[in-house]
Amino acid sequence: MHLGIFDSGVGGFTVLKKVIELCPNTSFIYLADTARLPYGLKTTNEIKLIAEEISSWFRHQNIDAFLVACNTTNAIALDVIKKNLDVPVFDLIGSAASTIEESKVGVLATPSTVKSKAYTNAILKFKPKTLVIEQPCPEFVPMIEMDKIDSDDLIDIAIKYLKPLLNHKIDSLILGCSHYPLITPLLTEILPSSVKLIDPAEALSLKLRLFMDSKISDFSEKKFLVDSKFYVTSNLKQFPFKAKHWLNVFPEVNLVSLQKKGCVS
Numbered sequence: 001m002h003l004g005i006f007d008s009g010v011g012g013f014t015v016l017k018k019v020i021e022l023c024p025n026t027s028f029i030y031l032a033d034t035a036r037l038p039y040g041l042k043t044t045n046e047i048k049l050i051a052e053e054i055s056s057w058f059r060h061q062n063i064d065a066f067l068v069a070c071n072t073t074n075a076i077a078l079d080v081i082k083k084n085l086d087v088p089v090f091d092l093i094g095s096a097a098s099t100i101e102e103s104k105v106g107v108l109a110t111p112s113t114v115k116s117k118a119y120t121n122a123i124l125k126f127k128p129k130t131l132v133i134e135q136p137c138p139e140f141v142p143m144i145e146m147d148k149i150d151s152d153d154l155i156d157i158a159i160k161y162l163k164p165l166l167n168h169k170i171d172s173l174i175l176g177c178s179h180y181p182l183i184t185p186l187l188t189e190i191l192p193s194s195v196k197l198i199d200p201a202e203a204l205s206l207k208l209r210l211f212m213d214s215k216i217s218d219f220s221e222k223k224f225l226v227d228s229k230f231y232v233t234s235n236l237k238q239f240p241f242k243a244k245h246w247l248n249v250f251p252e253v254n255l256v257s258l259q260k261k262g263c264v265s
C-alpha cells in the first residue's frame with residue numbers, strides 16, 4: 001500500500017515510525033513543507049491555504065491513503081484535505097481522542113492548534129466529563145528542528161510549559177504536535193511517572209492497520225526503503241541529514257514548489 005504523509009518538517013517522522021512498526025509493508029510519499037515551517041503560529045486562513053495546496057499536490061501522486069501527520073493542519077483544515085482527496089484520510093486528533101480513558105488530560109500543542117480547541121472538542125465528543133487543559137508551546141518546534149533538544153534552555157522551557165498542567169494534576173499528557181515525541185526523554189524526566197504520555201500516532205497507526213487488514217493479507221513484505229519518496233519545499237541539501245538523524249535513512253530528496261500567490265512564507 002502506498003501512503004501520502006505530510007508535515008511542516010521532521011515531525012511527521014514520528015508518525016512514520018509508528019506506522020512502519022504496525023504496517024511494515026507500506027511505502028510512502030513524505031512531504032515536508034520546510035519553506036513555511038513552523039506552522040504553529042500561522043493564521044487559520046494560512047493553514048487552510050497550505051492544506052489546499054498540499055492536498056491538491058497529493059491528489060496527483062497515486063496514493064492509496066493519506067496520513068495527516070501535522071496536528072496544526074489537522075486541527076484547522078481537516079475538512080479541506082478530506083474534500084480534496086478521494087482516498088481514506090487518517091488523522092491524529094480524531095484517532096487519539098477516541099482512545100482517551102483518563103479524566104484530566106493535558107495537551108501540549110502549537111499555539112494555532114491550542115487556539116482551535118480541536119483536541120478539547122474532539123475529546124469531549126467521546127468523554128464529555130473529561131477536563132482537558134491545552135498548553136501552547138511556541139518554542140518547541142523551532143528548537144527541535146535546529147536539533148537543540150539537549151540544551152538547558154529547552155529543559156527550562158519544558159518546565160515552564162508543563163507547570164500549569166501539573167498544577168491541574170493531569171493524569172495523562174497528549175503530545176499534540178508530531179514534533180514533540182522527538183523530545184519524549186526530556187519530557188519524561190520532568191513528568192511524574194503517574195502521568196501517562198499519549199502519542200496520537202499510536203492511535204492513528206492502529207486505525208490504519210485495521211483498514212489495511214481489510215485490504216491486504218500479506219504483511220511480510222517490507223517496502224519502506226524500496227519504494228518511498230521524500231519531497232521538501234526548501235532546504236533540499238539539509239533534509240537527507242535530518243532523515244538520517246531521526247529515521248536512520250539517507251534518502252534522495254526532491255524539491256517541490258506548492259505556493260500559490262497570497263500565501264505567506
Ligand code: DGL
Binds near residue numbers: 009011040
Ligand atoms: N508538527 C506539526 C504539528 O503537529 C507542525 C508544527 C509546526 O510547524 O509548528 O502541529
